[in-house]
Amino acid sequence: MNCIKCPKKIYCSKLCKEHFAKYFLRKFKRHLSNLKILKRKDKVKLKGKNKKTAKHLLLSLENSLSIEFDIKGKELLTYSMDYKVISMLESMMSEIKIFQPSILECYRINEIEKFCKLKKIGFEEEKYSKLGKELKKGIDKLEKRKHNIFFSSKKMLDKLLEQHKKL
Numbered sequence: 001m002n003c004i005k006c007p008k009k010i011y012c013s014k015l016c017k018e019h020f021a022k023y024f025l026r027k028f029k030r031h032l033s034n035l036k037i038l039k040r041k042d043k044v045k046l047k048g049k050n051k052k053t054a055k056h057l058l059l060s061l062e063n064s065l066s067i068e069f070d071i072k073g074k075e076l077l078t079y080s081m082d083y084k085v086i087s088m089l090e091s092m093m094s095e096i097k098i099f100q101p102s103i104l105e106c107y108r109i110n111e112i113e114k115f116c117k118l119k120k121i122g123f124e125e126e127k128y129s130k131l132g133k134e135l136k137k138g139i140d141k142l143e144k145r146k147h148n149i150f151f152s153s154k155k156m157l158d159k160l161l162e163q164h165k166k167l
């Protein structure tokens with residue numbers, strides 16, 4: 001298999017070494033500008049694995065932001081997408097209650113609310129932690145664009161849980 005941009009041999013992510021390096025830097029630039037956490041001449045301190053890689057990328061920005069590395073600088077984390085997703089799932093699953101099935105988990109909360117109203121049963125709002133509230137707000141927003149995201153997330157988590165039980 002060859003690079004999707006030239007006839008050279010694939011190195012990573014369907015790209016040859018040269019195109020992969022370009023792609024990697026481009027992706028970093030885009031990510032940084034999306035994050036909006038760095039200004040010119042900022043003093044930063046890197047925290048996490050692969051600090052050298054992060055430093056390399058920061059220093060190789062064309063319109064160098066003249067960033068300084070300083071132990072008292074603003075903390076910038078350097079974990080990967082994998083670590084972020086896994087850690088989030090981990091913290092979700094560490095709550096043991098989630099492992100046990102619920103007899104009402106086949107419903108969305110608004111369905112339960114509507115049913116309560118219909119049957120004149122007192123409805124109880126479910127309480128979330130601060131992080132939970134933020135997550136829910138985010139997922140609710142996503143759901144407007146991508147239908148059934150709660151359903152597919154739950155399906156994914158249930159599958160992960162099954163794997164976990166087998167271990």
Ligand SMILES: [Zn+2]
Nearest residue numbers: 003006016019
């Ligand atoms: Zn190439």
